[in-house]
Amino acid sequence: MIDAKDNVATALTSIQSGDMVMVVSSSQKKVCEIKITRAVPFGHKLAIAAIRKGDKVIKYGEPIGHASRDIGPGDYVHIDNVNSNRIQLPKAWYSKEP
Amino acid sequence: MITTFRGYERPDGSVGVRNHIVVMAVADCVEPVARIIADGVEGAVAISQYHGCIAGEMVANTLIGVGKNPNVAAVLLVGMGCESMAVDSLGNAIRESRKPTDWISIQELGGTSNAVTEGKRILRAMLEKVGGLKREEFGVSKLVVGVKCGASDTTSGLAANPAVGATADMLVDAGGAVLMSEPEEAIGAEEPLAKRAISEEVRKRIYRMIGDEEKRCSVPGVQTELLCRGNVEGGLTTIEEKSLGAIYKSGSRPIKGVLENSNRLLERVPKEGGFYLQDGTHLEPMTMSSMAAAGAQIIVFITGRGGTFGHAIVPLIKVTGNSDTYLRMKDDMDINASTIIEGQESVEAVGRRIFSEIIEVASGKRTRGEVLGYDNFSVFQRDPRLDALLGISQS
Numbered sequence: 001m002i003d004a005k006d007n008v009a010t011a012l013t014s015i016q017s018g019d020m021v022m023v024v025s026s027s028q029k030k031v032c033e034i035k036i037t038r039a040v041p042f043g044h045k046l047a048i049a050a051i052r053k054g055d056k057v058i059k060y061g062e063p064i065g066h067a068s069r070d071i072g073p074g075d076y077v078h079i080d081n082v083n084s085n086r087i088q089l090p091k092a093w094y095s096k097e098p
Numbered sequence: 099m100i101t102t103f104r105g106y107e108r109p110d111g112s113v114g115v116r117n118h119i120v121v122m123a124v125a126d127c128v129e130p131v132a133r134i135i136a137d138g139v140e141g142a143v144a145i146s147q148y149h150g151c152i153a154g155e156m157v158a159n160t161l162i163g164v165g166k167n168p169n170v171a172a173v174l175l176v177g178m179g180c181e182s183m184a185v186d187s188l189g190n191a192i193r194e195s196r197k198p199t200d201w202i203s204i205q206e207l208g209g210t211s212n213a214v215t216e217g218k219r220i221l222r223a224m225l226e227k228v229g230g231l232k233r234e235e236f237g238v239s240k241l242v243v244g245v246k247c248g249a250s251d252t253t254s255g256l257a258a259n260p261a262v263g264a265t266a267d268m269l270v271d272a273g274g275a276v277l278m279s280e281p282e283e284a285i286g287a288e289e290p291l292a293k294r295a296i297s298e299e300v301r302k303r304i305y306r307m308i309g310d311e312e313k314r315c316s317v318p319g320v321q322t323e324l325l326c327r328g329n330v331e332g333g334l335t336t337i338e339e340k341s342l343g344a345i346y347k348s349g350s351r352p353i354k355g356v357l358e359n360s361n362r363l364l365e366r367v368p369k370e371g372g373f374y375l376q377d378g379t380h381l382e383p384m385t386m387s388s389m390a391a392a393g394a395q396i397i398v399f400i401t402g403r404g405g406t407f408g409h410a411i412v413p414l415i416k417v418t419g420n421s422d423t424y425l426r427m428k429d430d431m432d433i434n435a436s437t438i439i440e441g442q443e444s445v446e447a448v449g450r451r452i453f454s455e456i457i458e459v460a461s462g463k464r465t466r467g468e469v470l471g472y473d474n475f476s477v478f479q480r481d482p483r484l485d486a487l488l489g490i491s492q493s
Contacts, residue, residue, distance in 0.1 A: 064339035090321035
């Protein structure tokens with residue numbers, strides 16, 4: 001995690017579902033340990049706290065959007081459960097599904 | 099840390115890091131002729147723009163600014179003869195910089211072969227004047243460096259952008275100027291930027307520039323692609339997240355101004371140095387031309403997923419914070435900043451490496467893009483009709 005206010009952290013390596021991961025601050029101090037509920041690719045985000053639908057998702061100490069559904073600790077956080085507070089992405093464009 | 103470089107002094111007192119002779123096609127219809135004229139002439143590079151011959155004022159402003167850029171030693175403008183954006187009016191504006199500037203009209207000269215003969219004759223005369231220029235030593239205060247990111251992933255915000263931000267602070271502290279554009283990629287990052295404004299007026303201009311861009315991206319019934327597919331695959335979820343990571347490359351020094359880039363005016367970076375924002379677009383090749391037009395001699399480009407381009411006028415130093423991208427695209431990358439995520443190097447240390455690279459490139463070291471011969475050039479033109487419909491006044 002980058003800022004003490006953050007409720008998401010970034011995966012510095014690819015993480016598998018069920019893995020226990022250690023969350024560290026930007027100064028490399030241990031923040032918590034958390035069990036991952038769904039695989040998180042390198043560079044993607046995981047929740048380090050419960051984020052209720054409508055609550056702010058915080059990274060860099062600033063809101064990057066809000067939860068579009070309830071998010072639990074250890075959940076993978078991406079376009080399927082976060083919406084922008086400013087301009088919503090046309091999500092279908094980003095889907096890999098045909 | 100070395101803070102001087104060896105560049106080419108221009109008649110207006112600016113200092114180039116390259117010594118290009120530009121053959122400027124004022125519209126894409128004459129681009130092939132411009133290319134034939136430049137072909138085989140040492141130091142000559144042909145550029146064009148792709149908005150046609152009745153392009154708007156932003157295109158004209160950018161072409162004039164690029165002609166005045168210190169990396170350009172001399173300019174030959176090439177026109178068909180019937181275009182509204184006439185070679186003589188652009189040429190006279192570029193001449194304010196007192197560098198050798200001339201122009202030809204293909205219709206007036208009677209077609210391709212005469213135009214090519216006359217164009218090459220002019221270029222040879224220009225080459226005699228500027229080809230023998232020697233590099234001399236100057237301080238960093240003569241440098242304007244653009245910072246731009248693209249094909250971002252989350253490593254950009256975590257590693258490469260903070261490292262470039264550290265470099266930006268070093269440049270500003272040494273008396274140089276740093277420039278960042280991309281108002282769209284500041285949506286959601288207004289507050290951290292506005293906090294750095296040197297005055298209430300600059301603070302208001304930051305909010306207005308980003309607010310206007312948000313209006314352009316929020317037209318009802320129109321979906322706007324604020325993140326490319328690669329951004330999303332790289333882990334970026336919303337425009338706010340992309341923006342908050344993107345602004346790290348701007349460093350932490352006070353924001354001295356928002357440079358206008360509109361149909362009315364393209365403001366150049368003031369001589370006294372410092373950090374500036376520039377209005378415009380976030381799309382890479384067009385932003386690079388806007389920065390060049392504002393006076394940037396070098397651009398640092400940060401990428402997560404990789405990028406394989408350059409710019410015809412301004413050397414581009416490519417930095418990635420993603421080790422996988424660095425290893426897969428080593429040929430294209432100038433700086434590996436992935437050592438930050440791997441815990442081998444501090445943000446500051448990588449920032450110092452990038453600073454040293456800027457000094458070396460300013461003194462003539464060729465970037466990967468230059469070695470590969472990349473000479474991208476395109477120009478941004480905002481549609482004034484959209485702004486009029488949205489009630490956005492051209493400042």
